[in-house]
Amino acid sequence: METQPNGYVSELKKELNEMLEVVVLPEESETHVQCIYKVPQIIRQNNPQAYTPRIIAIGPFHSPRGSVSDNNNLNEMEKLKLKYLKGFLNRTNLCVDDLVFKVQEWENKIRNCYAGPVSFDSKDFLKIIIVDACFIIEYFLRYASYSQWKENDPILSTRWLLNEIYRDLILLENQLPFFVLEEIYNLANISLELPLSFIAFTLWYFRRHNLQSIISEGLHPKHFTDLLRTFLLPSTFDFAQKKMAQTKIEHVYSVSELSEAGLVFEVSESKCLLDWKFEKGVFKMPCFHMHDSTERYMRNILAFEECHISDTSSRYISQYLCILDFLINTEKDVRVLVDKKIIVNWMSDANEAATMVNNLCKNVTMPDFNSKYVSLCHGLNGFYENPRNKYKAIFVHEYFNTPWKIASTITAVLLVLFTLIQAVCSIWSLVK
Structure with a gap:
């Protein structure tokens, strides 16, 4: 094999060394x-659409700055x-110089928050932030x-735009x-009639998802998606992992099967979706409102857990949705829960709700x-x-599963009953 000239080797060494100089190992980074x-x-x-902004791009991953985006909405929002930005500066004592100076100090810390490749140079990156x-x-x-x-205001005066921005901000x-956001807000020292922290403003903005009325004290979310996950986490009961021989769940009978076996479903008063309770044949589940935007909301929280939480036993939302996937297989299961007011279905039909639940956990690691x-x-x-419940479920499924089966079963029972009465009468007349 022909050897390369020494100049080529020296150039290669130099390039590799320069590349490695800017690489920071995770264990070495503060x-x-x-x-x-x-x-x-x-x-x-x-x-793919559940993870992609439709109206407004926030941060470097979808920013149209520095490139030509084929999404006109994103370009218009820029x-x-x-x-x-000008309105914000007008209401504060800040100027552009102040913002650039402070954000430049945080550049490395901000960049380290992004796990994917950020191709922008410092100037463009800071401008985006x-x-x-x-x-x-x-x-x-x-x-x-x-x-x-x-x-x-061009946004607040347009209802559909308000809704779309809300949905994009959770991605x-x-x-x-x-x-x-907190540091810039605090730096601005905005004069308000009622002084509020930025986390308080954020909780108010996302209040429709804060069903447990979580307060701002001690709350330090990493970003909006993390905050929405926090809204779902249990706050009134112990969810800690205890040592058990088995932590995998491979099968749970569906809602309709359990209902046919005599299990009673009741809506719980708890506001935490994860707060399921089963005792003495009664399964209590909190009310779950399913909207057209529910899939987008849940998928991004699932993706955050998949990427961020290495301990799968702490992926609480993934666990909840995996078990819900076991419980709901068909529209019949959805109808049972709708009848019990456990699910409020704002989607087009029960089949669409069942399909959404069944697709949420596809390709997600089983926790x-x-x-x-x-x-x-x-x-x-x-x-x-339990044999008694199991045979009851089989009997109900075979003979009372549909209106036609119910009608035919009742007809058959009545026919047998009338035949028996006729036979008894005949025997009685002969004996008499």
């Missing part, structure tokens, strides 16, 4: 706080962001003063580190289940497999 991720392709392929952060803060401030802005790939859910699933399966 600011290794990756929390914003590109959704893995194997998960994204199930529904112009609107600058108006919001400053414009997007100031847009969000100004938008939240205007939203909190809706009555003052609804007539002349995992469409996030800014929360500390950036190790916490002890509470393992015990619950064993209890549900044990109830169904």
Whole structure:
């Protein structure tokens, strides 16, 4: 083999050394706080639109800056962001120099929050962070003063645009580190009639998902998607993982099967979706409102857990949705839960709701289940497999599964009864 000239080898060594100089190993980084991720392709392929902003791009992953985007909505919103930036500066004592100086100090920390490749140089990267952060803060401030802005603000005066921005702000790939928003908000020292922290503004903005009325004290989300996950986590019962011989769940009987076996479904008063309770043949489940946007919301929280939480036993939302997938197989299962007011279905029909639940956990790693859910699933399966309940379920399924089967079963019973009565009468007349 012909050897390469020494000059080529020296150049290669120099290039490799230069490349390695800027590489920081995770274990060597003091600011290794990756929390914003590109959704893995194997998960994204199930529904790419659920992870992609439609109206507004936040952060570097989907930013049209520096490239020509084929999404006209994203390009139009870039112009609107600058108006919001100017509005934010006008209401504060800050100037552009102040923002650039402070955000430049945080650049490495901000970059380390993004797990995917960020190709922008420092100038463009800082521009994205400053414009997007100031847009969000100004938008939240205007939203909190809706009555003052609804007539002349281009977003607040357009209901469909409000809804679309809300949906884009929950996307995992469409996030800014929360500390950036808080720091800029605090730096601005905005004079308000009622002084509020930025986390308080954020809780108010996302209040429709804060069913447990979680308060801002001690709350330090990594970003908006993480905050929405926090809204779902249990706060009134112990969800800690206890040592158990089995942490995998491979099967749970469906809602319709359990119902046919005599299990009673009741709606729980708890506001935490994860708070399931099974006792003495009664399964209590909190009310779950299913909307057209539910899939988008749940998919991004699932993706965050998949990318961020290495201990699968702590992926609580994944566990909840996996068991819900076991329980709901068909539209019949959805109808049972709708009848019991456990599910409020705002989607087009029961089949669409069942399909959504069945598709949510596709290609998501099956988690190790916490002890509470393992015990619950064993209890549900044990109830169904009790011989008395099992044969009752078989009987109900075979003879009372549809209106036609019910009618034919009743007709057959009546026919047998009338035949028996006729036979008894005949025998009685002969004896008499």
